[in-house]
Amino acid sequence: MSEATYFILAALLDGPLHGYAVIKRAQEQSGGRVNLAVGTLYGALERMTDEGLIEVDHEEVVAGRPRRYFRVTETGRGAVREEAQRLAAAAAVVTERAGTPKRAARGTGPAAAGGGAVIA
C-alpha cells in the first residue's frame, strides 16, 4: 500500500470527508509529509473506489459546485489496519531494540530522541 493510500484511508477512519478535507487531514496526520495534489488525490480516490476500499457517502452542492464525501468501507478499514500492523511490526524491529533497558540506561542520544518522538 502506498503512503498516499494509507493516509487517505487513515483520514477517512473518523467519518466521511470531501476532497479538500482529505488533503488537509492527510497532511496533518503525516506531519506534513503527504501533501497531495488535487489531481493526484482524485485519481487515488477513483482508483480506491474501484477497488472497493472507499465509497461515496453523499454529495453536496457548495457554491454551485458538486462535492462528494467519501467514506471508508469495511474492506478499506481492514486493509489500513493490516497495513498499520505491518508498519508497527516493522517499526518494532528498531524501536524495541533501542528501548531495551540496558541501552536506555546508557542514555544515548538517538535512543532518547526516538523515545521522545514515540511519546509525542
Next chain:
Amino acid sequence: MTDSQPPGGAGKKQTGAGKADAGAGKTWTERWYRAMLLGYPRRHRERHGGELLGTLLEAHPSRRLPSPRESASLLDTGLLTRLRTRLATVPARADGLHLGLLLLALMQAGTVLGRVGTHQQPELVILLPSLLLVFAVLLGRMGIGAVLAAIPAVAATVQAMTAPSGLGTDYLAGLFSTRLVSVEVSSTVSFWLSPGLAQLWVIALGSALLAVRGRSLGALPRRSWYWLLLPLAQAAFSAYSRTLAPALPPLGHPSATGPMAALSFLPLLATVVLLLLALRATAVLGDGRWAVAAGVYLLPSVIVAVAVVSVQPSAVTVFTVDLPAVLLTGACALVLRRGAAGRARG
C-alpha cells in the same frame, strides 16, 4: 468549520451559504485549470470537473497564478484516467499491435502527404492506399488494411528491386533515411534500409495477422478521429520545413543548419514524449498494451538498424536517433515485468 460530516446523509443538498460564489467571475487561474482538465475523458470531466475545480480553488484560495505542481498533476492524472477508462475489449497483445500499426500508418500517411507537391511526390499507387490505410486501421478493419498496405509495399519493393541504382524512384529514395545513405550497399539489401518500406511491410503483415486472428479475438475498437491530427501536423511540419529550405537537400547531405537543425529534433522529441507516456501508463496501470504498441512502432527502425549493421558493422551511428526510443521501450518492458512479479508476490 468542521470537515467531518455525519455518515448516512445521502442525497444532494445545497450548502452554499456564506461562501463566495466561485463560479461567478472566472479568473485566469480557473480558466487555466479548466484547460488542464482537458486531459480527462469528456464524461469524467462533465461529471467531476466542477468538483476538481472547486477543490483546486479551495486548496489555493490566495494564489493568483496557477500552481505548476497542480497543473502537472491534473495533466498526468487526466491522461491516466483516460487510459484507464479505455478498457481493452481484446487481449493486450492484439490491442497493442493495433495501436502500434496505427501509429506506423499515421506516420506513413504523414510522410506521403508531406511529399505531395514536391519532386518526391509518390505515385498514385503508393499515395492513395497509404492514405486510405489510415481509415481502415482507425476503424479496425484489418483485412482491408492489410490489402491497402500490401499494394504500396509491393509496388515500392518492385520499384526498388528493378531500379538500376537499387533505390528506385525519387519518392523511394526519399524514403531512405538521409543518415543511412552514406553507407555503401549492394542493391540486394538496399531496400531494407528504407524505413518507409519496412514500415509498409510491417503494417501489411501486422494487419494480416490481426485480420486472420481477428475472429477469435473479437472486434477491434474504433480509434478516435483525433489521431488524424498527427499526419496533418506532420505534413504541415514538412511544408513549413520546405519554406525554410526551399530545395530539399541532396541525398547524403542532410541540411542541418540553423532552424532546420532545431526542427529536425521535433519528431524525435514527439516520439520520446509518446514513449515516456507509454512508460508511465505501463508503470502505473500495469497494462502491457502501451509497451507492445511502442515495440511495434519501433520495429521498422530495428529492421533498418539490423540491415545497416549487417551491411556495415561500423555504422552503428544509426542508433543515435532511435536509441532513446529503444531504451524507453526496454524500460517499459522491465517495469511491466517487475510490476507483474510484484503483484504475483503481493
